[in-house]
Amino acid sequence: MASQAVTPQSEDFSKWYNEIVYKADLADQSPVRGCLIIKPYGYELWEAIKSGLDRRFKATGHQNAYFPLFIPESFLKREAEHVEGFSPELAVVTIAGGKELEEPLVVRPTSETIIMDAFKQWIQSYRDLPLLINQWANVVRWELRTRPFLRTTEFLWQEGHTAHATAEEAEAETRQMLDVYADFAINDAAIPVIKGKKSDREKFAGAVHTYTIEAMMKDKKALQSGTSHNLGQNFAKAFGIQYVDENNLPQYVWTTSWGLSTRMIGAIVMTHGDDKGLRLPPKVAPYQVVIVPIYKNDAERTAVMEAVERLSRELLAANVRLTIDKRDSVSPGFKYNDWEMRGVPVRMEVGPKDVEKGTVALARRDIAGRDGKQFVPQDNLAARVLDLLAEVQAGLLQQAADFRDANIHDAASYDEVKQIIEAGGWARVWWAGTGDDEARIKEETGATIRCFPFEQPGGAGRCAITGQPAAQVALLAKAY
Amino acid sequence: MASQAVTPQSEDFSKWYNEIVYKADLADQSPVRGCLIIKPYGYELWEAIKSGLDRRFKATGHQNAYFPLFIPESFLKREAEHVEGFSPELAVVTIAGGKELEEPLVVRPTSETIIMDAFKQWIQSYRDLPLLINQWANVVRWELRTRPFLRTTEFLWQEGHTAHATAEEAEAETRQMLDVYADFAINDAAIPVIKGKKSDREKFAGAVHTYTIEAMMKDKKALQSGTSHNLGQNFAKAFGIQYVDENNLPQYVWTTSWGLSTRMIGAIVMTHGDDKGLRLPPKVAPYQVVIVPIYKNDAERTAVMEAVERLSRELLAANVRLTIDKRDSVSPGFKYNDWEMRGVPVRMEVGPKDVEKGTVALARRDIAGRDGKQFVPQDNLAARVLDLLAEVQAGLLQQAADFRDANIHDAASYDEVKQIIEAGGWARVWWAGTGDDEARIKEETGATIRCFPFEQPGGAGRCAITGQPAAQVALLAKAY
Numbered sequence: 001m002a003s004q005a006v007t008p009q010s011e012d013f014s015k016w017y018n019e020i021v022y023k024a025d026l027a028d029q030s031p032v033r034g035c036l037i038i039k040p041y042g043y044e045l046w047e048a049i050k051s052g053l054d055r056r057f058k059a060t061g062h063q064n065a066y067f068p069l070f071i072p073e074s075f076l077k078r079e080a081e082h083v084e085g086f087s088p089e090l091a092v093v094t095i096a097g098g099k100e101l102e103e104p105l106v107v108r109p110t111s112e113t114i115i116m117d118a119f120k121q122w123i124q125s126y127r128d129l130p131l132l133i134n135q136w137a138n139v140v141r142w143e144l145r146t147r148p149f150l151r152t153t154e155f156l157w158q159e160g161h162t163a164h165a166t167a168e169e170a171e172a173e174t175r176q177m178l179d180v181y182a183d184f185a186i187n188d189a190a191i192p193v194i195k196g197k198k199s200d201r202e203k204f205a206g207a208v209h210t211y212t213i214e215a216m217m218k219d220k221k222a223l224q225s226g227t228s229h230n231l232g233q234n235f236a237k238a239f240g241i242q243y244v245d246e247n248n249l250p251q252y253v254w255t256t257s258w259g260l261s262t263r264m265i266g267a268i269v270m271t272h273g274d275d276k277g278l279r280l281p282p283k284v285a286p287y288q289v290v291i292v293p294i295y296k297n298d299a300e301r302t303a304v305m306e307a308v309e310r311l312s313r314e315l316l317a318a319n320v321r322l323t324i325d326k327r328d329s330v331s332p333g334f335k336y337n338d339w340e341m342r343g344v345p346v347r348m349e350v351g352p353k354d355v356e357k358g359t360v361a362l363a364r365r366d367i368a369g370r371d372g373k374q375f376v377p378q379d380n381l382a383a384r385v386l387d388l389l390a391e392v393q394a395g396l397l398q399q400a401a402d403f404r405d406a407n408i409h410d411a412a413s414y415d416e417v418k419q420i421i422e423a424g425g426w427a428r429v430w431w432a433g434t435g436d437d438e439a440r441i442k443e444e445t446g447a448t449i450r451c452f453p454f455e456q457p458g459g460a461g462r463c464a465i466t467g468q469p470a471a472q473v474a475l476l477a478k479a480y
Numbered sequence: 481m482a483s484q485a486v487t488p489q490s491e492d493f494s495k496w497y498n499e500i501v502y503k504a505d506l507a508d509q510s511p512v513r514g515c516l517i518i519k520p521y522g523y524e525l526w527e528a529i530k531s532g533l534d535r536r537f538k539a540t541g542h543q544n545a546y547f548p549l550f551i552p553e554s555f556l557k558r559e560a561e562h563v564e565g566f567s568p569e570l571a572v573v574t575i576a577g578g579k580e581l582e583e584p585l586v587v588r589p590t591s592e593t594i595i596m597d598a599f600k601q602w603i604q605s606y607r608d609l610p611l612l613i614n615q616w617a618n619v620v621r622w623e624l625r626t627r628p629f630l631r632t633t634e635f636l637w638q639e640g641h642t643a644h645a646t647a648e649e650a651e652a653e654t655r656q657m658l659d660v661y662a663d664f665a666i667n668d669a670a671i672p673v674i675k676g677k678k679s680d681r682e683k684f685a686g687a688v689h690t691y692t693i694e695a696m697m698k699d700k701k702a703l704q705s706g707t708s709h710n711l712g713q714n715f716a717k718a719f720g721i722q723y724v725d726e727n728n729l730p731q732y733v734w735t736t737s738w739g740l741s742t743r744m745i746g747a748i749v750m751t752h753g754d755d756k757g758l759r760l761p762p763k764v765a766p767y768q769v770v771i772v773p774i775y776k777n778d779a780e781r782t783a784v785m786e787a788v789e790r791l792s793r794e795l796l797a798a799n800v801r802l803t804i805d806k807r808d809s810v811s812p813g814f815k816y817n818d819w820e821m822r823g824v825p826v827r828m829e830v831g832p833k834d835v836e837k838g839t840v841a842l843a844r845r846d847i848a849g850r851d852g853k854q855f856v857p858q859d860n861l862a863a864r865v866l867d868l869l870a871e872v873q874a875g876l877l878q879q880a881a882d883f884r885d886a887n888i889h890d891a892a893s894y895d896e897v898k899q900i901i902e903a904g905g906w907a908r909v910w911w912a913g914t915g916d917d918e919a920r921i922k923e924e925t926g927a928t929i930r931c932f933p934f935e936q937p938g939g940a941g942r943c944a945i946t947g948q949p950a951a952q953v954a955l956l957a958k959a960y
Binding site: 028030031032035036037038039040043044046063065066068069070071072075087088089090091092093094095096097098104105107114117118121122127137138142144154156329 | 508510511512515516517518519520523524526527543544545546547548549550551552555567568569570571572573574575576577578584585587594597598601602607613617618620622624634636809
C-alpha cells in the first residue's frame with residue numbers, strides 16, 4: 001500500500017489509470033507478456049462482481065458447469081466467421097507430455113465451439129430445452145496492445161451459453177441477459193450503462209446480432225462492459241445440434257452466448273475514480289468501512305480501542321464489511337490518504353474525544369472534504385452506517401449519470417460529429433450509413449458506433465453522415 | 481438423468497465408479513484427451529467444496545489472488561527437483577498470435593515458480609510477513625492414464641502459497657493447513673481422513689517434506705486427498721526472496737504450498753457411494769432434500785402441490801437446499817431411483833394421505849429401505865429435517881470410519897504385509913526401511929507408504945521389513 005502522489009486525471013488520464021491500478025493494489029505486472037497478476041484487493045473486487053452476477057444468473061435459471069481449457073484446432077474452424085474473428089489471437093499448445101501433438105490444441109479464446117459439441121450430445125428432445133449453462137473461466141487472446149484489466153492476454157470472465165427451441169426464446173434470452181448485466185452494472189457497480197445493439201461491423205464473430213452495455217469513462221471514452229449475442233442457428237448448424245420437436249420432427253436449436261469479464265474492474269476504476277484514487281461503490285467494495293483509531297498515548301489507546309472493538313462488532317453483526325487500521329508505524333493522516341487511494345466508501349474515525357462524547361466521525365469517499373464528513377452518536381451506529389452506505393452508492397451512480405448526460409450531444413451533421421468527438425464527448429446521430437461509412441468515420445475521427453441504443457427518440461430523422469432518411473439513432477464515440 | 485442398473489461395486493469397483501460419475505450426471509467425457517466436462521450437478525458439488533474451504537482459508541487469514549496461466553519455461557527450471565518432477569507432464573504453448581514464441585510458455589502444472597517471482601517483488605521487510613495467498617485455478621498435467629476427477633489432464637484446484645520469517649512459522653502453517661483440509665474432509669465431506677507425513681520418495685517435487693490427508697475408498701484403496709508442503713528455503717533461494725529482519729539483516733524467507741483439487745469429488749463418490757448411486761453428505765450436497773409429490777388425478781394433484789409448495793417454503797426459509805421433482809412423464813418409483821443415483825441425502829414424499837393426515841414421509845439415503853424411512857407430522861417440519869440432515873451427515877461419517885478401522889491391520893512381517901495388501905486392506909507396520917525398500921514393496925505388492933500417521937502408538941518397535949529398530953509406524957496400501 002502506497003500513498004504517493006498520482007498524475008491528475010486532467011493531465012494524463014491514461015497515466016492516471018495505470019498508476020491507480022498499481023497504487024491502489026488492485027494488480028501487479030507479471031513476467032508474461034500482457035498477463036496481469038490480480039492482487040488480493042483486486043481479486044476481492046472481482047469476487048464481489050462474481051457473486052453479484054452469479055446470484056442473478058441462478059435466479060434466472062442458469063447452472064454453472066466447466067468445460068476444457070483446450071479446444072481442438074479443428075473445432076474452431078467449423079463456424080467460418082468465428083474462426084476468422086479469433087484466429088489472429090490464438091495461443092496454441094503444440095507440445096504436451098514431451099511429444100508433439102498430432103492435432104494442436106488452442107487455449108480457449110471463448111468456448112462456443114467446445115460447448116456446442118457437448119450440447120450436441122446433451123440435446124435430443126424439446127424436453128431438453130432450454131439448456132441454460134454458464135461457465136466461470138480464464139480465457140486467452142493474444143492481443144498486440146494490452147492495458148491492465150481492459151485488454152489482457154489472459155483474463156477472467158463468465159461466458160453463458162444457451163440453447164432454445166425457437167428464435168423468439170433465443171432472442172428473449174439474449175435480451176434478458178443484457179438486462180441482467182445492466183441491472184448489475186447500474187445497481188451494484190453504480191455505472192449508468194446504456195443498453196443497445198451493436199452495428200454489424202462491431203458484432204461478435206459468428207453472431208446474428210450482439211447487444212451491449214456501454215459505459216462512459218471519466219475521460220469520456222466509451223467502454224464496452226458486457227455483451228450478449230444472439231447466435232441464431234449459426235453454431236447449431238456448424239455443430240449439427242438438433243432436437244426432436246413435439247411433432248417428432250428434427251429441428252436445429254437456436255443459441256445465445258453472453259460474457260462479462262475482469263474488464264468490469266477497469267470500468268469501476270474509470271467511472272468513479274478521482275485524483276485521490278479509487279472510489280468504490282459500497283455494494284462491490286471489499287471493505288465498505290475502514291475504522292481509523294486515533295490516540296496519542298497508551299491510556300487513550302485503551303479507551304479508543306475498546307470503543308473500536310465494540311462498534312466494529314456491531315457493524316459486523318449488521319453484515320458491514322470492514323477493516324480496522326491498527327498500524328502504529330504510520331499517522332492517521334497517512335491512513336486517510338491510503339484508504340482514499342483504495343476507495344473505501346466510508347471512513348470512521350474514533351478518537352479520545354469521540355469516546356468521551358459517545359460519537360464517531362464518518363467521512364464519505366464520494367464527497368470530498370468537510371461536506372462529506374459528519375459527527376454522529378455511537379447509538380444506533382449500524383443503522384446510520386447502512387444508510388450512509390446506501391447514500392454513497394446512490395451518490396456515485398448519480399454523479400456518473402450526470403457526467404454521462406452532460407457529455408452526450410446530438411449532432412445533425414458530420415462536422416458536428418467531428419467537433420463533438422474532438423472535444424471528447426459522445427455524438428448521438430440519426431444513422432442510415434453503411435459499414436464503409438463507419439470505417440471512414442473511425443479512420444477520420446477515431447470514433448465508432450458504440451451502439452444503437454434501445455431507448456430511441458421515436459419517429460424518423462435524416463442521417464447525419466449520408467443525409468438519407470434514418471429510422472434510428474446511433475451513439476458514436478471513441479472507445480477502449 | 482438416467483436410472484439404468486449399475487455394475488455392482490463387488491463385481492468391478494472401477495467400472496462402478498466410472499458409471500456412477502456419468503449416470504449421476506457429475507461429468508461427461510470431452511473431445512480433449514484426459515479432460516473432463518464437469519456438468520452442473522458435479523460443478524455444484526465443487527462449489528460446495530470451494531465454499532467450505534474458502535471460508536476456512538479466510539478465517540485463517542489467507543487472501544485470494546490470481547496469477548498468470550502461463551509460466552515462462554525458464555522459471556520452472558530454477559528449482560532443480562521441481563522441474564525434474566514436472567517436466568514430463570507439461571503442456572507447452574509454442575505459437576501465439578500467429579507467431580512462434582521466442583520463449584515457450586508452459587501451461588501451469590502448479591504455480592510455485594510464477595508466484596515466487598511475485599513474492600520476490602512484494603516482500604522487502606519483516607513487516608511484509610507472513611504473506612498468505614491462495615489461488616483458485618485450473619492446472620494442466622499431461623498424464624498418461626487418466627480417470628474422471630482422480631487424475632485428469634486439466635483439473636480445478638486451489639493452491640495456497642505462503643512466505644514466513646522463520647522455519648517454525650512455516651512449519652506451523654504447513655500443519656495448520658493440513659488441519660484445515662482434515663477439518664473440511666471430516667466435518668463437511670464426512671470422509672474420515674488420516675493425517676500424516678509422506679515418505680521422502682512420495683513428497684512434492686521441491687519440498688522439504690509433505691503432509692497428506694489419506695482416505696480409504698470403498699475398495700480399500702487409498703486416495704491422497706490433499707497435501708501441504710513445507711518448502712523450506714528451496715524456492716526462496718532459487719528465486720532470491722529475501723527480507724530485511726528487525727536487525728536490518730537480509731534473510732531468506734521460508735515458504736509453504738498446499739493444494740486440494742476436484743479429486744475431492746472422486747473421494748466423496750468412492751467413500752460413500754453404493755450400488756444405487758451416490759450418497760452425498762448433506763453439507764456438500766447440491767440438494768439436501770428432494771420432494772416427490774404423489775398423486776393420481778387433478779384433485780389429488782392440487783391438494784398435494786399446495787402442501788408441497790407450503791412445506792418447501794418453510795424448508796427454504798430454514799436454508800435447506802431442495803428441489804421439487806415435478807415431472808409428469810415419469811413415475812414416483814422412477815424418481816426415487818433417479819434421486820438415489822444422485823445421492824440426495826433426504827427424500828420427502830407427499831401424497832394425498834399425507835395431506836389428509838398432516839404428515840410427510842422422510843427417507844434417508846444413508847440407511848436403505850424401511851429402516852431409513854419415517855412418517856412425521858408436518859408441524860415443525862424444518863426443525864425435523866435439519867435434525868435428520870445432521871443425522872445423515874453423522875451416519876455417513878460413522879459408516880466410513882467403521883469401514884476404515886475394520887480394514888487397517890497391524891503387520892509384524894513382510895509376509896503379513898503381503899497378505900493384508902492382497903486381501904485389500906491397509907497394513908500398519910513399524911518402519912525403518914529405505915527408499916529402495918519402498919520401491920521393492922511397490923513392485924512386489926503394488927502398495928506404497930501412504931503416510932507416517934501423526935497419531936503414533938508411541939514407544940518403539942521392530943521394522944516389519946528390515947527387522948531394524950523402528951521409531952515410527954507407517955501405513956502401507958495400494959492407492960489411486
